Amino acid sequence: MRGGMGNMQNMMRQMQKMQKKVAEEQSNLDATEFTGVAPDDMVKVTFTGNKQMKDIVVNPEAVDPDDVDMLQDLIVAAVNDAMKKIDDETNKTMGKYTKGLPRM
Incomplete structure (x- = not known):
């Protein structure tokens, strides 16, 4: 039974580390500028x-x-180009965390 608790604590620590990393990467992504x-x-x-x-x-x-x-x-085209760049980078950066998760 003890081994189960230790594994659970390790898993919780890993989840906290991952949450922190996700938050950091999202913050970096939010600060990045994209030109369309x-x-x-x-x-x-x-x-x-x-x-x-x-x-x-x-x-x-x-x-x-x-x-x-x-x-x-022209304005619509430029905005859509920027949005696509943001979405592409978001999927590239954050997709590794959501890969395999069911969509809600």
């Missing part, structure tokens, strides 16, 4: 890993008062 770009670099957006926009740069050539729809499309 639209075609021809007409719009660039910068987000943090926790999906907060930090900056947007619009190339003056993208500003055409007669074609606002194009500018809107």
Whole structure:
């Protein structure tokens, strides 16, 4: 019976270490900046890993008062590019902890 308690304590210590490591990696990921770009670099957006926009740069050539729809499309493309980069890095970094866990 004693061996069972020792194993349980070891397992709890391992879980605490893993939780701390997960929190550290998530914190690092949240602080990382990701830049998304639209075609021809007409719009660039910068987000943090926790999906907060930090900056947007619009190339003056993208500003055409007669074609606002194009500018809107460029912004959407840049934001979607940044979100994909964040998701890819999140899956790469944090996926090792969730691999094999059932989805809720």
